Amino acid sequence: MQGFFEWVEYLYNELLDFLYRLLLTLITLLQDLLFGIFDVFMTAVEKILSGLASFMQPIDISQYITAIPPEVAGVMGLIGLPQAMVMITTAITVRLILQLIPFTRLGS
Known part of the structure:
Protein backbone atom coordinates (compact mmCIF):
# COMPACT_ATOMS: atom_id res chain seq x y z
CA MET A 1 0.00 0.00 0.00
CA PRO A 58 14.36 69.58 -49.63
CA ILE A 59 13.24 72.59 -51.59
CA ASP A 60 15.91 74.61 -53.33
CA ILE A 61 15.43 77.92 -51.52
CA SER A 62 18.34 79.57 -53.31
CA GLN A 63 16.27 80.00 -56.47
CA TYR A 64 13.71 82.02 -54.50
CA ILE A 65 16.32 84.11 -52.69
CA THR A 66 18.07 85.05 -55.93
CA ALA A 67 14.70 86.06 -57.41
CA ILE A 68 14.26 88.81 -54.78
CA PRO A 69 15.00 92.22 -56.29
CA PRO A 70 18.02 94.01 -54.80
CA GLU A 71 15.87 96.85 -53.46
CA VAL A 72 13.63 94.45 -51.53
CA ALA A 73 16.66 92.56 -50.21
CA GLY A 74 18.14 95.86 -49.02
CA VAL A 75 14.95 96.84 -47.17
CA MET A 76 14.74 93.36 -45.60
CA GLY A 77 18.31 93.73 -44.40
CA LEU A 78 17.68 97.23 -43.03
CA ILE A 79 14.63 96.25 -40.99
CA GLY A 80 16.44 93.21 -39.58
CA LEU A 81 14.30 90.48 -41.13
CA PRO A 82 17.13 87.88 -41.31
CA GLN A 83 17.94 88.33 -37.61
CA ALA A 84 14.24 88.13 -36.73
CA MET A 85 13.84 84.90 -38.69
CA VAL A 86 16.86 83.40 -36.90
CA MET A 87 15.42 84.39 -33.51
CA ILE A 88 12.01 82.91 -34.33
CA THR A 89 13.53 79.68 -35.64
CA THR A 90 15.74 79.37 -32.55
CA ALA A 91 12.79 80.00 -30.24
CA ILE A 92 10.67 77.35 -31.94
CA THR A 93 13.56 74.86 -31.81
CA VAL A 94 14.15 75.50 -28.09
CA ARG A 95 10.44 75.14 -27.39
CA LEU A 96 10.27 71.79 -29.18
CA ILE A 97 13.38 70.52 -27.38
CA LEU A 98 11.99 71.59 -23.99
CA GLN A 99 8.81 69.64 -24.68
CA LEU A 100 10.89 66.47 -24.92
CA ILE A 101 12.08 66.85 -21.32
CA PRO A 102 9.92 64.81 -18.92
CA PHE A 103 7.83 66.60 -16.30
CA THR A 104 7.50 69.78 -18.31
CA ARG A 105 4.04 70.81 -19.36
CA LEU A 106 3.42 69.79 -22.96
CA GLY A 107 1.79 72.33 -25.18
CA SER A 108 3.16 75.32 -23.30
Whole structure:
Protein backbone atom coordinates (compact mmCIF):
# COMPACT_ATOMS: atom_id res chain seq x y z
CA MET A 1 0.00 0.00 0.00
CA GLN A 2 2.92 2.32 0.74
CA GLY A 3 4.18 1.93 -2.84
CA PHE A 4 0.80 2.94 -4.24
CA PHE A 5 0.81 6.24 -2.31
CA GLU A 6 4.38 6.95 -3.40
CA TRP A 7 3.29 6.37 -6.99
CA VAL A 8 0.29 8.72 -6.58
CA GLU A 9 2.55 11.33 -4.96
CA TYR A 10 5.07 10.97 -7.80
CA LEU A 11 2.27 11.27 -10.38
CA TYR A 12 0.91 14.37 -8.60
CA ASN A 13 4.37 15.99 -8.56
CA GLU A 14 4.81 15.20 -12.25
CA LEU A 15 1.42 16.79 -12.98
CA LEU A 16 2.39 19.92 -11.04
CA ASP A 17 5.71 20.09 -12.90
CA PHE A 18 3.90 19.68 -16.22
CA LEU A 19 1.39 22.42 -15.37
CA TYR A 20 4.20 24.75 -14.29
CA ARG A 21 6.05 24.19 -17.57
CA LEU A 22 2.79 24.66 -19.48
CA LEU A 23 2.24 27.98 -17.71
CA LEU A 24 5.78 29.12 -18.58
CA THR A 25 5.21 28.09 -22.19
CA LEU A 26 1.94 30.03 -22.37
CA ILE A 27 3.63 33.12 -20.90
CA THR A 28 6.40 32.84 -23.50
CA LEU A 29 3.78 32.38 -26.22
CA LEU A 30 1.93 35.50 -25.06
CA GLN A 31 5.18 37.49 -24.98
CA ASP A 32 6.05 36.37 -28.51
CA LEU A 33 2.55 37.29 -29.68
CA LEU A 34 2.83 40.78 -28.18
CA PHE A 35 6.32 41.27 -29.63
CA GLY A 36 5.03 40.13 -33.02
CA ILE A 37 2.15 42.62 -32.91
CA PHE A 38 4.58 45.36 -31.87
CA ASP A 39 6.92 44.39 -34.72
CA VAL A 40 4.10 44.55 -37.27
CA PHE A 41 3.04 47.94 -35.90
CA MET A 42 6.58 49.33 -36.05
CA THR A 43 7.06 47.95 -39.58
CA ALA A 44 3.87 49.74 -40.65
CA VAL A 45 5.09 52.97 -39.03
CA GLU A 46 8.42 52.61 -40.81
CA LYS A 47 6.67 52.13 -44.16
CA ILE A 48 4.46 55.17 -43.54
CA LEU A 49 7.42 57.33 -42.55
CA SER A 50 9.45 56.24 -45.55
CA GLY A 51 6.49 57.14 -47.76
CA LEU A 52 6.17 60.54 -46.11
CA ALA A 53 9.86 61.21 -46.63
CA SER A 54 9.26 61.51 -50.37
CA PHE A 55 6.96 64.48 -49.67
CA MET A 56 9.62 66.16 -47.57
CA GLN A 57 12.27 66.49 -50.22
CA PRO A 58 14.36 69.58 -49.63
CA ILE A 59 13.24 72.59 -51.59
CA ASP A 60 15.91 74.61 -53.33
CA ILE A 61 15.43 77.92 -51.52
CA SER A 62 18.34 79.57 -53.31
CA GLN A 63 16.27 80.00 -56.47
CA TYR A 64 13.71 82.02 -54.50
CA ILE A 65 16.32 84.11 -52.69
CA THR A 66 18.07 85.05 -55.93
CA ALA A 67 14.70 86.06 -57.41
CA ILE A 68 14.26 88.81 -54.78
CA PRO A 69 15.00 92.22 -56.29
CA PRO A 70 18.02 94.01 -54.80
CA GLU A 71 15.87 96.85 -53.46
CA VAL A 72 13.63 94.45 -51.53
CA ALA A 73 16.66 92.56 -50.21
CA GLY A 74 18.14 95.86 -49.02
CA VAL A 75 14.95 96.84 -47.17
CA MET A 76 14.74 93.36 -45.60
CA GLY A 77 18.31 93.73 -44.40
CA LEU A 78 17.68 97.23 -43.03
CA ILE A 79 14.63 96.25 -40.99
CA GLY A 80 16.44 93.21 -39.58
CA LEU A 81 14.30 90.48 -41.13
CA PRO A 82 17.13 87.88 -41.31
CA GLN A 83 17.94 88.33 -37.61
CA ALA A 84 14.24 88.13 -36.73
CA MET A 85 13.84 84.90 -38.69
CA VAL A 86 16.86 83.40 -36.90
CA MET A 87 15.42 84.39 -33.51
CA ILE A 88 12.01 82.91 -34.33
CA THR A 89 13.53 79.68 -35.64
CA THR A 90 15.74 79.37 -32.55
CA ALA A 91 12.79 80.00 -30.24
CA ILE A 92 10.67 77.35 -31.94
CA THR A 93 13.56 74.86 -31.81
CA VAL A 94 14.15 75.50 -28.09
CA ARG A 95 10.44 75.14 -27.39
CA LEU A 96 10.27 71.79 -29.18
CA ILE A 97 13.38 70.52 -27.38
CA LEU A 98 11.99 71.59 -23.99
CA GLN A 99 8.81 69.64 -24.68
CA LEU A 100 10.89 66.47 -24.92
CA ILE A 101 12.08 66.85 -21.32
CA PRO A 102 9.92 64.81 -18.92
CA PHE A 103 7.83 66.60 -16.30
CA THR A 104 7.50 69.78 -18.31
CA ARG A 105 4.04 70.81 -19.36
CA LEU A 106 3.42 69.79 -22.96
CA GLY A 107 1.79 72.33 -25.18
CA SER A 108 3.16 75.32 -23.30
